[in-house]
Amino acid sequence: MNVITYCLKIENDSSDLYYKEISLISDKVVEKIKSSHSLIINNFVSFIKRSGIEECRSNEEYILEFLTIGVLLLVYEDRAKKLKLIPQKALSYLSRVRNNTKILKPGFNKLKGILSTMFLDKNQIDSISFEKVYFSDFINLLRWMEASGDFKFSLERLVNWYKFLKSESKEYKNEVISKAISAAKWFKIEGSKSLSKYTWGVNNFLVKNHPGYRFREDVLFCGRKEIEYHLNMVGAEILNKVFRKDFIKTKSKMVLVPSCMRFHNDANCKVKKTDKGYFCASCSEACKVNKLSKIGGKHNFKVYMIPHESEAFSKGKILKREIGVVGVACVLNLLEGGWRAKSLNFIPQCVILDYCGCKNHWHKEEIKTDINMGELKRVLQI
Template sequence: MDVVTYSLKTDRVSSDKYYLSIAAFTDRVLKKGEQMLKFQVCSFHAWKQAAKPSSFEEGLLELLIMGVYWNVYIDASKELKGVPGRLLATVNDWRDGTDRFKLTLNKLKGLLSTLFISKRTYEKTTAEKNTVNLEKLLVFLKATGEFKQEVKRLESWLEYLKQLDEKEAVRIISSAVTFAEWFRTESRAALDVYTSRVQDFISCKWPGHRWKEDYVFCGSPVVEYHLNMVGAEIMNRIYHAGFMGRKEKVLLLPHCMTKPSAGKCQARSTGRGYVCTGCSADCQVNSLTRLGKKKNFQVRIVPHESSIASTKTDDSLFPENAGVIGVSCVLNLISGGWMLVEKGVAPQCVLLDYCGCKNHWHEDGISTALNEKQLMKILESQNYLHL
C-alpha cells in the first residue's frame, strides 16, 4: 500500500492497534485538560447556560482547537490583509451556495489562497495573547474556507472572552495555547507512528497544490492530523449514547472507497444519495452494503470529493433524527462531526485507514478502506468507552 500522508495500519495488516492507541492517548489529553482548564470551561458553560449545554469534554476540545490553531496560524493571520480576507470569505460563501459556478469558484479560491494565505509550520510565536489577535485568527480561519464548524464554536468563545476583564481573557487564551503546546509534544510521541509521511508530503508533493482550491487543506501540519484524531475520539464518546438511541442508522462512505472491477463505479443515484449496485465483488462499499442489510443500517456514498464535511451535503442523505456514522480521512473529522450535529443527527465516525483520493492526495487515486471491526463495535456496543 502506498502511504500518502498517514496510515492507521502500522503493520500493514490491521488498524486495530491504532484504536487502542487513540483511546489511551485521549484519556491522557482529557486528564491533562481537566487539570489545566476545568475552571475555564465550566465558567464558559455557565455564561452560555441559556444556550444548548455542552459537555466538559466538548468545551475542552474547543479550547484545544483554539490553542492549536493559534500556534499554527496566528502569525499568518497577522499577514492577511482586510480586503483579501473578505474576498476569500465571500468566495467561500459563494462556493457553498451554488454548484453552477463551482469550477470557476474553485479556481478563484486556489488563486487567492496561494497569493494571500501563508501556511507556516508549527512554531512558537511572540504574538500577544489577547482578544484582538484571537479575532484576527478567526477572520483568517474563515478566509481559508476549511474551518467553518470550528470557527462557529470559537466565535462563542471570543464573545465570552470579550466581556471578561482583559487580564482574565488573556489568561484563558494563554492557558489554551500552553495546553496546545503540551498536546503537540505528547501527540508526536503517541501518534507519530501513524502520521510518518505527512512532512514528506508537505515537502515534496504539497508545492504541486499551489493555485488549487485545496492548497490550505493539503498543507496541514502533523499537529492538525493529531488534533482531528483526538477530536474524533472525544466526539464519538460524547455522542455515542445518543447515536444508539436513534432508530435508523446510516453509514456515509466517501467515493474514494469504491473499487470498481472495471471502468467507473456503477453506484445509482436515488432520492437519498448514491447506493451501491454491487458491480465489484472486491469493493468494500459492496461488502458494507450487504452487511448493512443484515445488520439493519443503510449505506450511502457521498459523491462530494472524499469528505462528508461539506455544507453542501444533501440533508436527504439521512432521515431526520437518524444516527449517522461518517467515514472520512483524518483532516475532515472534527468539521464533519460538528456538521452532522448541526443537521440534528447523532454522529459517530470511523477513520479511513489511509487517504488516497485522486482529488487531493494521489495522482492516480488509491481505493481507501476502513476497519470493519471498529464499525461493528460502534453499531453494537452500548457503551463507547467499553469498545
C-alpha cells in the first residue's frame, strides 16, 4: 500500500488494533494530565462557571484544550514569535474574507498560499529547543493561529484560556503555560512510543514531499508535524468518549463522508447536491459511499458526501434541535471538525479514514480511501 503520511492498518490489513490502542492511550493521557495538573483544570472550570462565557463542558474537554496549548506551542512558538504585525493583520483579514466568498475564493486561496509560505511557514525546525515559555508566547501563538486561518475552531477553544489567564498574576500565567509545555513534552514521548507505527510516513513526507507545497493554500495543513497527528488521534478519541452517550440518544443522525471514498471521479459520480452535502445517486454497486448509504437506509441515518473539509457544516447555522453527526475524516481534520460540529450544536462522533489519499491535498490521481466499517457500526450502535 502507498502510505503517504499515516495508515491505521498494520495487522491483518485491518485497523482494529488501532481502535483498541487509541482507547487505552487516550485514557492514559487524560489520567496523566488529571493527576499532574488538576489544580489548573479546576481553576479553569471555576473561571468558566464564574464568567458564564460558555456552558461548562466536561473536564476531559478542558484537559484536551490544555494539552493542545502545549502541543501547538511546541510546534509553532518559534514561527509565531517571528510573525510581524502587518502580515499578521493582512493574513487574518484574508482568512475572514476568504470564508465569506465563493466566487473569489480560488484567487484568495492562491494569495493565502503565497503569504502563508512567506510569513507563517518559515521555520521547519521543531521549536522544542526553546528553554522558557511565557504567557506572551501564548498570545503570539493565538495571533499566528488567527493569521493561518487553518485553526478557526481550535482558536475559539484556546481564546477562553486567554480570557482566563489575562487577569491572573504574571507568575501564574507563565506557570500555566510552562506546565502545558511540560504536558506536551510528555505527550510527545508517549505518543511516539505508541502511535508512531501508524504515522511513520509523516517525517518522510515532510522531508521529501512537503517542499513541493510551497505557495500552495494547504502548505500549513500538509506540513503538520507527527505530534499533531497524535494530538488529533488522541483528541478525537477523548471527544468521542465524552459525547458518546448524548450521540446515541439523538433521534436524528447523519454520516458525513469525504469524496475520496467514492468509486467514480467528479466526471462520472452522479451525486445530487442538497443543502447538507451531496447525496449518493447509487450509480455504482462497488462504491463505498453507496454501500454506506444503503446501510443508512436500513438503520435510519442519512449519508452525505462532502467534497472538501471546509464545506462540512458550511451553512454555519446553530442547530435548535440535537442532531448526531459522524464525521469521517483524515487524521488532521479530526479536532477542528469535532470542535466545529460542537460549536454548531451537533453531537459529534468521528471515524478516521484508515489512510489519506484525496487529490485536494495528498495525491495527484487520488487514492481511494476507506474506513473500518466495524468501528462505524460500533459508533452508530447498529
